Amino acid sequence: MEIAKALSFDARVLIMDEPTAALTESETEVLFGLIAGLKARGTGIVYISHRMEELGRIADRITVLRDGRCIATLETAETELREVISLMVGRRIEGEARPRPPSGDRRVVLRAEGISTKGLLRDVSFELREGEIVGFAGLMGAGRTEVARVLCGADRAESGRIYLRGEPVEIRSPADAARLRIGYLSEDRKRYGLLLDQDVGFNVTLSSLTSYVNALGLVRDSQVREAAQTYVDALRIKTPSLRQRTSNLSGGNQQKIVLAKWLAKDCDVLIFDEPTRGIDVGTKEEIYALLNDLAAAGKAIMMISSELPEVLRMAHRIVVMCEGRVTGVLDNADADQETIMEYATRAGDHGGIR
Amino acid sequence: MTETKAVSAQERALPRLSGGLLRRQLQQVLAFASLIVVMAFFSLASPNFLTWSNITGILLSTAVIGILALGTTFVIITGGIDLSVGTGMTLASVMTATFLVTWGWPLTLGVAGGIAFGALMGFVNGFNVAVLRIPPFIATLAMMLIAQGLALVISGTAPIYFNDVPGFTAISGGSLVPGVPNAVLILFVLTALAAVVLSKSILGRYTFALGSNEEATRISGIDVAKWKIVIYTLAGAFTGIAGVVLAARLNSAQPALGLGYELQAIAAVVIGGTSLQGGKGSIVGTIIGALIMGVLVNGLRIMSIPQEWQTVVIGIVILVAVYTDILRRQARAS
Numbered sequence: 023m024e025i026a027k028a029l030s031f032d033a034r035v036l037i038m039d040e041p042t043a044a045l046t047e048s049e050t051e052v053l054f055g056l057i058a059g060l061k062a063r064g065t066g067i068v069y070i071s072h073r074m075e076e077l078g079r080i081a082d083r084i085t086v087l088r089d090g091r092c093i094a095t096l097e098t099a100e101t102e103l104r105e106v107i108s109l110m111v112g113r114r115i116e117g118e119a120r121p122r123p124p125s126g127d128r129r130v131v132l133r134a135e136g137i138s139t140k141g142l143l144r145d146v147s148f149e150l151r152e153g154e155i156v157g158f159a160g161l162m163g164a165g166r167t168e169v170a171r172v173l174c175g176a177d178r179a180e181s182g183r184i185y186l187r188g189e190p191v192e193i194r195s196p197a198d199a200a201r202l203r204i205g206y207l208s209e210d211r212k213r214y215g216l217l218l219d220q221d222v223g224f225n226v227t228l229s230s231l232t233s234y235v236n237a238l239g240l241v242r243d244s245q246v247r248e249a250a251q252t253y254v255d256a257l258r259i260k261t262p263s264l265r266q267r268t269s270n271l272s273g274g275n276q277q278k279i280v281l282a283k284w285l286a287k288d289c290d291v292l293i294f295d296e297p298t299r300g301i302d303v304g305t306k307e308e309i310y311a312l313l314n315d316l317a318a319a320g321k322a323i324m325m326i327s328s329e330l331p332e333v334l335r336m337a338h339r340i341v342v343m344c345e346g347r348v349t350g351v352l353d354n355a356d357a358d359q360e361t362i363m364e365y366a367t368r369a370g371d372h373g374g375i376r
Numbered sequence: 377m378t379e380t381k382a383v384s385a386q387e388r389a390l391p392r393l394s395g396g397l398l399r400r401q402l403q404q405v406l407a408f409a410s411l412i413v414v415m416a417f418f419s420l421a422s423p424n425f426l427t428w429s430n431i432t433g434i435l436l437s438t439a440v441i442g443i444l445a446l447g448t449t450f451v452i453i454t455g456g457i458d459l460s461v462g463t464g465m466t467l468a469s470v471m472t473a474t475f476l477v478t479w480g481w482p483l484t485l486g487v488a489g490g491i492a493f494g495a496l497m498g499f500v501n502g503f504n505v506a507v508l509r510i511p512p513f514i515a516t517l518a519m520m521l522i523a524q525g526l527a528l529v530i531s532g533t534a535p536i537y538f539n540d541v542p543g544f545t546a547i548s549g550g551s552l553v554p555g556v557p558n559a560v561l562i563l564f565v566l567t568a569l570a571a572v573v574l575s576k577s578i579l580g581r582y583t584f585a586l587g588s589n590e591e592a593t594r595i596s597g598i599d600v601a602k603w604k605i606v607i608y609t610l611a612g613a614f615t616g617i618a619g620v621v622l623a624a625r626l627n628s629a630q631p632a633l634g635l636g637y638e639l640q641a642i643a644a645v646v647i648g649g650t651s652l653q654g655g656k657g658s659i660v661g662t663i664i665g666a667l668i669m670g671v672l673v674n675g676l677r678i679m680s681i682p683q684e685w686q687t688v689v690i691g692i693v694i695l696v697a698v699y700t701d702i703l704r705r706q707a708r709a710s
Contacts, residue, residue: 176595200597214595217588219655228585229596231578240576283596 025053029060036060037068042076046162054080078103120354121155121314121338128152129187131322132204132291134173137182142168142346146182150291150322155313157337158326160366164343166326167209170293173324174206175199176214186291200229202291205284207277209296209326215280216268223250223264225279230286253282258308274305281312292316293324298332310336330359344368403649403701407664410697414668418675425678432557438670439548439559440465440622442663444641445648446570447498447614449662450607452645453574454586455654456512458608459638460501460519461615466634467523468494468619473536473629476544483543490623491616497523498612502605524635531631538627548624559621563663566617571659573610583607587654643690644669647697668693 042050086093086109128151137146142165158166171177175193208214227246234245257278298306327333342350342365350365419426444461451458472490475481504515538544548559574580582603585593594600623629648665650657676686
């Protein structure tokens with residue numbers, strides 16, 4: 023709609039700010055077709071995006087801005103995208119790194135068996151182990167978020183069992199999940215993650231508030247501040263103070279706040295749903311480092327991501343879903359983008375390879 | 377697309393917005409300033425206004441609305457509304473009369489029973505809202521009608537007098553602190569209590585959390601239904617206390633009184649800067665709001681302005697109060 027409106031102006035210069043953020047892949051293709059047409063008619067287009075692949079495809083020149091300054095302008099044809107990224111970050115990014123396989127015996131922390139829901143999920147089974155990041159790959163609508171919502175008690179499963187360290191558990195509500203130390207970072211942090219009109223300190227300590235309360239039910243403010251400050255420092259959340267309204271922070275810092283909330287709760291199982299969506303490249307790297315640290319500290323991590331390079335880089339094992347079923351579970355060493363895509367598109371093939 | 381733009385715009389504004397206490401409390405400061413201005417105006421307009429007896433008179437007439445408004449503040453901060461506090465108060469006073477007069481319970485037990493009955497109505501509201509998921513407006517509207525009807529049925533539509541209950545009227549009329557009627561003392565004590573609960577207790581924090589983003593609060597592992605029930609029950613307890621205080625002041629339970637009190641309580645809350653959208657508000661603001669209304673009614677009466685005009689003025693005050701709040705938000709957003 024917005025795009026159609028902009029086009030109707032018949033402008034000489036068109037500025038597009040993250041035009042594909044709300045678009046599906048096929049809609050993006052249509053947009054790219056339109057842009058090519060406009061270019062041919064002589065319209066100048068400023069195309070703002072953090073999606074590298076897009077820039078590589080449609081930009082003639084790429085200008086990198088960082089901290090309000092213009093860093094460089096490069097000819098796309100003569101530039102490696104990795105170069106652009108390192109200019110954006112201001113430091114070199116490691117190449118196609120793969121995670122080191124976690125050492126020793128990894129105990130199973132959470133096991134899901136035959137989870138089905140009324141809507142989408144059919145017989146979903148998998149394990150999360152201590153110190154392990156399990157990537158959940160699949161196309162939009164494959165049911166990954168639905169699995170996460172069942173694990174964190176936001177939605178009820180119709181059938182299936184969940185075991186925590188071998189014990190069967192009932193997760194009827196997010197309060198149950200929190201008691202069992204399962205934390206969920208939603209893909210939609212503004213709707214399901216944050217109290218946008220409350221301050222940073224409140225948000226960071228929301229889930230763990232009961233641990234800063236005295237016998238009278240009064241909150242020990244100094245402890246709250248101390249705890250909040252600890253996590254703000256540890257996660258390097260950029261905020262002028264703990265009293266800053268959360269809505270005033272950038273997406274990356276907001277995401278860190280949701281993460282801090284669950285760290286403050288000291289969760290054993292952390293579910294990240296698209297943890298780096300809408301976040302700038304530098305903060306992305308920080309989130310990756312955090313995920314690795316958390317895994318190293320023995321947390322069991324479920325990471326849903328639609329970006330295959332991210333999954334390959336981070337996940338020790340990869341669960342691939344398609345149309346509500348698990349179609350494949352891969353060790354990182356056996357996985358590449360093509361294999362994952364193959365499993366992710368196995369609609370109708372309901373073998374459930376394990 | 378718009379989301380990204382909005383975020384970057386806010387980031388740019390960030391240093392300017394890291395403002396302090398004053399900006400945060402501006403609505404209360406404004407409300408307090410308005411109270412002072414209104415009082416200054418009436419003291420100039422009439423020599424009878426700024427006298428001790430008139431001031432205690434204002435406080436006394438504010439007490440019942442004020443107590444109702446305290447509980448209503450909690451409910452409104454969660455993003456809900458409680459329309460049942462007016463007639464709920466009436467039913468609580470009728471029940472208090474039933475316990476003390478008809479059934480002859482001892483004074484403390486009867487009073488506690490009246491308050492507990494108010495809490496029970498609040499509990500039912502909370503259950504209907506949190507568990508049955510009936511919208512607060514509808515759930516408490518229904519309770520308002522039920523309480524209104526029951527008060528008339530139980531009392532047989534006639535006032536019940538407390539003449540044979542020694543010590544009852546002293547609950548409002550006595551003076552534990554010389555020169556201050558107990559009703560006013562109760563209002564002050566409850567205000568302090570409510571302020572501590574709202575700003576310091578875990579209940580208060582969850583009240584704000586619910587109003588800010590209920591679903592995010594739920595996903596954060598907080599038992600949203602339980603806390604909603606607690607909050608509506610608390611509002612009900614305040615309703616019960618208001619019922620007892622009103623009955624003691626009138627030396628009777630008046631079954632036909634009470635309708636409309638809920639709107640005055642909501643008005644006090646709104647004038648005090650609490651947002652009907654939830655997530656924002658304060659007890660101090662609410663009390664100032666209640667006092668502004670009390671002062672206006674009293675001052676206009678002293679100036680011999682007919683009663684019909686008094687409600688017109690209060691209506692205008694509500695519009696002005698809410699509009700200044702909107703202006704303030706816009707100033708902050710831009």
